[in-house]
Amino acid sequence: MSRLIVISNRVSAGGGAQGGLAVALSAALRANGGIWFGWSGEVTDHFTGHINFQRTDGVATATVDLEEQDVEEYYNGYANRTLWPLFHYRIDLAEYERSFAGGYERANQRFAETVLPLIEPEDVVWVQDYHMIPLGRELRNRGIKNRIGFFLHIPWPPRRLLGTLPEAAALVETLFGYDVIGFHTQEWLDSFVDFVKAEMGATVDESGVVRCNGRSVRLVACPIGIDASAFEEMARGLTARRTYEKVRASLVGRALIVGVDRLDYSKGLEERFLGYERFLEEHPEERNSLVLLQIAPPSRGAVESYQRIRSTLEGLAGRINGAHAELDWVPIRYVNQGYPRDVLAGVYRAAKIGLVTPLRDGMNLVAKEYVAAQDPDDPGVLILSRFAGAAEQMPEALLVNPYSAEELSDALQRALRMSLTERKMRWSAMIEDVRQRDVMWWLESFRECLEADVSADGTVTELNRSVA
Numbered sequence: 001m002s003r004l005i006v007i008s009n010r011v012s013a014g015g016g017a018q019g020g021l022a023v024a025l026s027a028a029l030r031a032n033g034g035i036w037f038g039w040s041g042e043v044t045d046h047f048t049g050h051i052n053f054q055r056t057d058g059v060a061t062a063t064v065d066l067e068e069q070d071v072e073e074y075y076n077g078y079a080n081r082t083l084w085p086l087f088h089y090r091i092d093l094a095e096y097e098r099s100f101a102g103g104y105e106r107a108n109q110r111f112a113e114t115v116l117p118l119i120e121p122e123d124v125v126w127v128q129d130y131h132m133i134p135l136g137r138e139l140r141n142r143g144i145k146n147r148i149g150f151f152l153h154i155p156w157p158p159r160r161l162l163g164t165l166p167e168a169a170a171l172v173e174t175l176f177g178y179d180v181i182g183f184h185t186q187e188w189l190d191s192f193v194d195f196v197k198a199e200m201g202a203t204v205d206e207s208g209v210v211r212c213n214g215r216s217v218r219l220v221a222c223p224i225g226i227d228a229s230a231f232e233e234m235a236r237g238l239t240a241r242r243t244y245e246k247v248r249a250s251l252v253g254r255a256l257i258v259g260v261d262r263l264d265y266s267k268g269l270e271e272r273f274l275g276y277e278r279f280l281e282e283h284p285e286e287r288n289s290l291v292l293l294q295i296a297p298p299s300r301g302a303v304e305s306y307q308r309i310r311s312t313l314e315g316l317a318g319r320i321n322g323a324h325a326e327l328d329w330v331p332i333r334y335v336n337q338g339y340p341r342d343v344l345a346g347v348y349r350a351a352k353i354g355l356v357t358p359l360r361d362g363m364n365l366v367a368k369e370y371v372a373a374q375d376p377d378d379p380g381v382l383i384l385s386r387f388a389g390a391a392e393q394m395p396e397a398l399l400v401n402p403y404s405a406e407e408l409s410d411a412l413q414r415a416l417r418m419s420l421t422e423r424k425m426r427w428s429a430m431i432e433d434v435r436q437r438d439v440m441w442w443l444e445s446f447r448e449c450l451e452a453d454v455s456a457d458g459t460v461t462e463l464n465r466s467v468a
């Protein structure tokens with residue numbers, strides 16, 4: 001197999017303490033050689049393009065510092081204040097500034113310039129996520145002929161929303177620098193096709209190849225998974241067991257509902273709290289018999305909309321607790337810090353209900369982790385937003401509209417009353433898929449597409465049959 005060059009905004013090479021994506025990419029880099037390239041996370045006075053090479057757990061990494069203006073315009077600006085809200089359907093929060101767009105282009109040119117000498121002719125290049133949409137085109141402009149793939153980890157927005165971005169068509173046009181573009185779901189892929197057909201006059205053939213202005217790119221829906229077997233094992237391990245005991249003891253017989261999300265407005269935390277509040281009001285008899293534990297480590301604190309969501313949630317949790325708490329019971333435990341993965345595994349296992357209700361999510365790995373951590377003899381119930389990419393793969397979850405407090409309340413009631421037989425039936429179907437389409441499956445499926453032989457007429461001769 002060819003060497004792999006992974007390019008992403010941040011580099012998180014390493015071992016089992018990391019999330020599934022880092023584990024899978026690290027494994028591929030270890031097995032076939034290659035380099036993981038990206039921003040170091042450090043800021044320098046002036047951009048120099050100096051590369052810091054390291055080897056972390058057998059994985060070669062190459063990182064570059066960015067200057068302050070790049071971080072402001074490219075990262076805090078275009079990536080987090082323009083593309084993230086827009087791609088999560090929040091045009092009310094999206095900021096359209098020419099300086100952000102310019103900084104994004106400049107940073108991507110700098111990444112391309114810096115990584116260029118590291119790419120050898122037979123390498124396969126794989127660019128990750130919305131921070132780096134134009135990178136493939138920048139590499140092509142510098143003469144790179146290698147196979148280059150792009151994977152989008154977040155949703156692709158509907159055409160009319162994307163159309164509000166002043167430079168939408170020019171940005172999308174750069175994606176034709178890639179050989180393959182991967183999305184988590186058919187829905188995101190279809191939205192992409194809708195845009196390029198309607199706004200750019202593209203045509204699409206049956207094998208998923210899109211043609212536009214003499215260029216073509218192959219599209220694939222390829223859902224990411226977790227490192228399922230490792231997570232299942234972690235949930236049975238010592239730290240998880242201790243956490244389980246500790247959490248259970250603190251509940252004194254009450255049922256635990258758990259939410260684990262980065263503190264982000266796309267995750268529907270405010271709506272989740274309102275749904276829970278509704279439940280407490282509609283079912284006073286259930287008060288004192290359950291607890292919602294929301295773990296929400298802060299993220300992107302430099303961006304104002306993230307500061308706002310933080311204070312909104314603090315206010316809401318305070319209000320609900322103030323209205324409903326009793327001497328020996330607090331309805332919401334709201335925790336603003338992160339925990340190691342093996343601790344999380346124990347918390348998931350201790351929870352009768354996993355509440356995963358993003359307003360919009362590319363996939364959502366917490367849903368899969370919750371399922372993987374369950375006790376097969378007494379599994380909990382997953383309540384999942386129908387607007388998470390994961391819903392396409394997990395129809396056996398209790399699917400809800402996260403905007404509706406009533407639906408959330410009904411789902412909580414149903415989950416609390418669900419028989420063991422039904423819980424087992426739903427869980428068995430979900431865990432089978434979580435195990436089968438795990439993160440290695442995702443990596444290999446995408447890679448197979450990327451390395452497939454494409455003839456001059458665009459026919460892919462070596463397709464991965466199992467890709468959705």
Ligand code: GDG
Nearest residue numbers: 019153224262297337338339340341361362363364365366
């Ligand atoms: C993007 C897309 C897509 C959370 N709290 C802690 C912690 N986490 C871990 C979870 C999970 C990961 O972070 C979050 O993954 P998600 O998939 O839920 O969401 P995003 O971060 O928004 O990721 C998403 C994903 O990319 C992959 O393509 O699924 O749709 O938005 O693994 O467990 N981990 C630790 N401590 C915490 O407190 N260690």
